[in-house]
């Protein structure tokens with residue numbers, strides 16, 4: 379589903395170069411739920427963003443569903459991201475003045491599709507994330523856990539095969555965090571989505587099917 383070959387990422391700050399990822403090789407298969415763990419600053423988020431095409435490697439290649447990102451034109455790559463990958467972030471990144479339905483439908487809108495045709499999909503997703511009775515609420519009227527469920531619904535609405543999540547429970551208390559992890563597990567098992575999460579928590583990593591440790595820009599399984 380995703381393959382990284384000899385991936386390197388170096389940030390240049392003035393005269394100083396920081397090698398954040400060093401010859402990373404990983405292959406993530408369809409249906410896996412992978413947890414990326416490691417110390418702060420080890421390169422986990424950088425790796426996640428590279429795998430999802432949100433940032434570009436300094437060298438090496440990334441292939442998503444058989445297509446190499448580096449040879450794609452920008453428009454092609456952003457279309458691929460929108461359709462094949464759902465992103466979930468620690469701080470939800472919802473649009474505050476849009477209601478829950480509108481937030482979830484944003485990727486459909488951005489894809490220039492007719493929203494009316496997607497009503498039954500929206501209903502199904504709202505049911506899945508347990509927010510069918512909150513559809514007209516705005517994000518500020520929801521708890522953190524509920525906001526994260528909206529973000530997950532938004533990530534699913536284009537029916538991508540891959541979900542990439544950067545510390546999705548990092549801002550939640552343990553009860554809300556557990557609910558989000560249970561939801562990811564369900565999405566992985568029942569919807570057969572491939573999931574990669576960055577986490578600091580061993581407990582959160584237990585929900586995954588595989589653990590990849592990132593340390594000093596290198597990976598160990």
Ligand SMILES: Nc1ncnc2c1ncn2[C@@H]1O[C@H](COP(=O)(O)OP(=O)(O)OP(=O)(O)O)[C@@H](O)[C@H]1O
Pocket residue numbers: 389390391396398416417418419420421422423424425
């Ligand atoms: N845009 C950037 N410019 C310069 N340096 C960056 C940039 N993004 C990340 N870094 C550096 O790359 C290193 C790895 O950062 P990254 O966010 O990938 O680590 P992480 O393992 O996810 O950390 P944390 O667990 O604290 O979120 C850090 O030293 C960070 O300062």
